[in-house]
Amino acid sequence: MSEKKPIIAVRGLGNSFGEQVIHEDLDLVVCRGEILGVVGGSGTGKSVLMRSIIGLQIPDEGDIEVLGENMIDRSEDEAKNIRRRWGILFQNGALFSTLTVAENVEVPIKEYFPYLKPPLLDEIASYKIAMSGLEPEAGPKYPSELSGGMRKRAGLARALALDPELLFLDEPTAGLDPIGAAAFDELIRALHKKLELTVFLITHDLDTLYAICDRVAVIADKKVVAVGTIAELLSLDHPWIQEYFNGPRGRAAAGSVSKETVKA
Amino acid sequence: MAGQDQNSGESRETGDGAGGVYRVAGSLTITRAATTAREIDSLSDPLTIDLSQVEKMDTVGAWIVYRAVRDRKASVVGATPEEQSLLEQVAEADRPVKVHPDSPGGMIRILDELGIWMSELGQTFLGLLGFLGATMIGFANLIKRPRRFRINAIVQRFDVVGVRALGIIGLMSFLIGVVVGQQGAVQLEQFGAEIYTINLIGRITIRELGTLMTAIMVAGRSGSAFAAQIGTMKITEEIDAMRTIGVSPIEALVIPRIIASTVMMPLLAFFAMVMSLLGGGIFVWLVLGIPPLTYVQRLQEVVPVTDLWIGLIKAPVFGFIIALAGCFQGMLVQGNSEEVGMRTTNAVVQSIFLVIVLDAVFAVFFSSIGWR
Numbered sequence: 197m198s199e200k201k202p203i204i205a206v207r208g209l210g211n212s213f214g215e216q217v218i219h220e221d222l223d224l225v226v227c228r229g230e231i232l233g234v235v236g237g238s239g240t241g242k243s244v245l246m247r248s249i250i251g252l253q254i255p256d257e258g259d260i261e262v263l264g265e266n267m268i269d270r271s272e273d274e275a276k277n278i279r280r281r282w283g284i285l286f287q288n289g290a291l292f293s294t295l296t297v298a299e300n301v302e303v304p305i306k307e308y309f310p311y312l313k314p315p316l317l318d319e320i321a322s323y324k325i326a327m328s329g330l331e332p333e334a335g336p337k338y339p340s341e342l343s344g345g346m347r348k349r350a351g352l353a354r355a356l357a358l359d360p361e362l363l364f365l366d367e368p369t370a371g372l373d374p375i376g377a378a379a380f381d382e383l384i385r386a387l388h389k390k391l392e393l394t395v396f397l398i399t400h401d402l403d404t405l406y407a408i409c410d411r412v413a414v415i416a417d418k419k420v421v422a423v424g425t426i427a428e429l430l431s432l433d434h435p436w437i438q439e440y441f442n443g444p445r446g447r448a449a450a451g452s453v454s455k456e457t458v459k460a
Numbered sequence: 461m462a463g464q465d466q467n468s469g470e471s472r473e474t475g476d477g478a479g480g481v482y483r484v485a486g487s488l489t490i491t492r493a494a495t496t497a498r499e500i501d502s503l504s505d506p507l508t509i510d511l512s513q514v515e516k517m518d519t520v521g522a523w524i525v526y527r528a529v530r531d532r533k534a535s536v537v538g539a540t541p542e543e544q545s546l547l548e549q550v551a552e553a554d555r556p557v558k559v560h561p562d563s564p565g566g567m568i569r570i571l572d573e574l575g576i577w578m579s580e581l582g583q584t585f586l587g588l589l590g591f592l593g594a595t596m597i598g599f600a601n602l603i604k605r606p607r608r609f610r611i612n613a614i615v616q617r618f619d620v621v622g623v624r625a626l627g628i629i630g631l632m633s634f635l636i637g638v639v640v641g642q643q644g645a646v647q648l649e650q651f652g653a654e655i656y657t658i659n660l661i662g663r664i665t666i667r668e669l670g671t672l673m674t675a676i677m678v679a680g681r682s683g684s685a686f687a688a689q690i691g692t693m694k695i696t697e698e699i700d701a702m703r704t705i706g707v708s709p710i711e712a713l714v715i716p717r718i719i720a721s722t723v724m725m726p727l728l729a730f731f732a733m734v735m736s737l738l739g740g741g742i743f744v745w746l747v748l749g750i751p752p753l754t755y756v757q758r759l760q761e762v763v764p765v766t767d768l769w770i771g772l773i774k775a776p777v778f779g780f781i782i783a784l785a786g787c788f789q790g791m792l793v794q795g796n797s798e799e800v801g802m803r804t805t806n807a808v809v810q811s812i813f814l815v816i817v818l819d820a821v822f823a824v825f826f827s828s829i830g831w832r
Contacts, residue, residue: 293798298559305490312494319527320490320520322557323550327519336561340796359490359518390549391519 201228202261203362203394204249209258211244218244220418222258228361231388231395232423233405235440236415242398243287245415246364249396250284251275263362280308282362283355287370289347291339297350298335301325304357320357328353329383345376349383356387362394363387369401381407402441402449414440426450480504485513488521497524505532512538522546526554584810591788595718598710610716617720621682625728629677633732636669637661637739645748654748658755661740662763670733671725671771672819675778678725679811683786686717687807690790691800699791709791718783725779726772733771766831774822778815785811 204226211219218241226232236242247253249260251267260267265278291300301321305312312320325335328349339347348368355363368384369377385408388395399405405412406426413423416436422429429437440446480503488496488511500507509525511517526547528534539547564572602609644660690713693699699709737759744750750758789807793799 293796296559296561298557309490309493312490316493316497316524318559320523322555322559323519323523323553325557326553326555327549330557332555332557335558340798359520390545 202226203228203263204396205259205261206245206249207259207261209245209248209260210256211241211248211253212256217418219248219255222415222419224413224420224423226394226396228394229392230410231384231397231408233409233412234396234398234415235400235405235412237436240415241418242415243366246366246396246398250282250364280304280358281360282364283358283360284364285348285351285355285366285368287366288344289339289351291347291350291354293339296336296338297325297330297342297353298322300339300350301353301357304354308358321353324353324356325350327356327387329379345372345380348372348380352383356391359391360393362396365395365397365399367398367400369399369404374403377401377403378407384408402446403452406449406452481508481510483510483513485515487516488514488525489516489518490520493520493524496521500524500528507532507534509534509536510538511536511540511543514543517543517546519546519550522550526550530554587792588785588788588810591791592784594710595714595784595787598708598715601708602711602715608711610712613712613716614719617716618724620685621678621717621720622724622728625678625681625724626731628681629674629728629732630735632673632677633665633670633735634739636673637665637736637741638743640664640669640736641740641743642747645744655750655758657744657748658740658750658758659762661737661744662759663767665736665740666733666763666771667767668771668819670736671729671775671778672815674725674729674732674775675782675815676812678721678728678779679782679786679808679815682717682721683782683811684804684808686783686786687790687793687804688800690714690787691793691803692797694791694793695795695797695800714783714787714791717787718780721779721783722776723779725782726775729771729775733768764831766826770822770826770831774819777818777822781814781818782811785814 202225204224206222206224209219209222209224210217222245224245234242234245244253248255249262249267251270255268258268263278263281265274267275267278270278291297292303295303298318298321301324302317305317305320322332322335326332330346330349330353334342334346334350339350342350352368365384369380372380381404384395384397387393388408397404397409409426411423411425412429413420414429414434414437415421416434421434422432422437426441430441432438441450482500482503484496500509507528509528511525514521522543525534525536529536529547530551536547563569641657641661644657645654648654648656648660690699690709693713699713702709702712741752741755744755745752786807789803789810793803
């Protein structure tokens with residue numbers, strides 16, 4: 197983590213929907229190997245930022261570089277090379293509803309490596325499913341038969357299908373119960389360590405921020421107002437940041453973390 | 461770093477003697493997973509895998525190596541600590557995961573599906589019957605307490621189901637009149653009996669097509685909308701909210717739609733009949749040269765008034781069935797948004813099917829009471 201190599205670099209990003217300006221001159225750098233948390237109030241454009249980086253939203257202006265390659269105005273073929281080096285977990289999993297969990301995991305593998313034969317393909321899918329912490333019975337189930345937490349894990353298994361270097365997570369713990377959310381945090385931290393992932397994480401969950409993020413980027417006033425560790429952010433006197441981390445929920449999350457460290 | 465994971469310069473040696481030695485150089489990743497697996501499979505036991513020259517390994521590469529270790533007791537040499545940890549992780553994730561659903565084969569599966577289909581069919585009709593009962597109870601409650609009658613909701617439905625459908629139903633009926641006239645004229649011309657085209661247009665559109673085509677259009681336009689609206693409300697828990705407040709969804713949602721559809725259907729059907737006669741009349745005037753006055757006189761002579769009664773008696777029944785099926789399917793929605801689409805399709809299929817079955821029943825009934 198000591199080497200500070202940018203894996204995502206966003207410069208001067210501008211996004212707007214009609215009259216409504218979402219981002220204005222937004223800069224953000226994500227370093228290789230870190231878990232970067234992105235926070236901000238509802239409607240500040242966290243998801244729009246992620247969609248711009250992964251190419252689902254074409255920004256009005258600015259440069260976006262991912263894994264050392266420029267993302268703006270790329271041909272579909274060039275973009276494909278980058279797409280197989282990242283994995284994305286959408287907010288509700290975005291699993292293909294007509295395919296089973298195992299088939300969902302196999303979709304990206306089949307797309308990029310069509311010559312892989314079914315037995316090996318099935319083995320790869322099954323260890324990805326196990327790695328994501330799903331129980332063995334989940335493989336042949338359809339997304340509609342899964343609970344919210346399982347659906348997220350299945351989405352994560354699909355995101356990890358091609359051994360990505362970069363993982364995007366959009367509110368991974370939203371809608372999970374506290375135990376499930378803590379387990380998911382733990383899973384992401386473990387996978388990050390084992391697979392040397394860089395993680396771009398959008399969240400509202402203060403516990404997640406304290407538990408797994410190396411750095412946190414705060415979006416407010418249409419740009420990234422601060423990036424740093426939580427301790428660094430706390431020393432700033434931006435009103436939203438203070439309110440966010442020193443509000444009743446922020447203090448509770450900080451308290452539970454410090455208790456844990458004392459125990460350990 | 462970009463693009464470096466392309467497999468660059470790998471060499472493999474197969475040393476004989478005490479089994480095979482597999483030595484990879486470069487990358488051991490998913491990019492050449494199939495080749496690697498095949499090459500490892502082709503070597504003889506006891507197998508040694510030398511990872512000392514591997515620059516890059518991912519979980520797929522690790523899985524292939526791990527599989528050889530697990531199944532063939534291969535020994536691994538020259539693994540760096542990172543590669544060792546990757547091997548340990550895939551070993552940890554090696555659990556018996558089921559990948560494919562169990563599916564019985566052949567005959568049993570056909571019987572299985574047939575059985576499920578039959579029981580669903582039975583349940584649907586039982587459910588529809590139950591829903592009819594619930595609706596009747598709702599009507600009875602409304603008659604007891606007429607204050608709860610939702611006039612505004614009903615009038616709004618009149619607009620959506622009736623008035624806004626006039627354009628499309630008018631156009632459709634006009635064209636049907638033209639088509640019936642044209643097809644009839646082609647056949648009857650062979651016998652020099654073009655004048656009978658008027659009999660054909662008059663009787664078929666008033667007795668059958670006016671009402672039937674209107675019913676199909678209303679099923680496609682309003683029956684589907686009922687199912688989709690109520691289904692969406694079911695998903696967003698609006699209907700649960702209604703129930704907890706004490707509003708009966710049958711009274712608030714189903715009955716206004718049923719009343720609107722039942723009242724509007726005969727009006728739309730009558731409009732459709734008039735438009736069909738207009739289309740047929742213009743056709744015979746322009747193509748067969750029969751003037752409008754003759755056309756109207758001949759219609760009065762050949763079309764018995766019972767034909768109009770038949771068409772208009774059927775219409776409200778069809779309207780009722782269409783709204784009932786649409787609302788019933790909407791109320792059956794549960795779970796996800798995908799279900800709304802499925803139920804909407806079902807609503808249209810079911811209501812058109814029921815309309816045509818009832819039409820056949822009516823045809824037999826009216827013939828047997830002498831309304832020919």
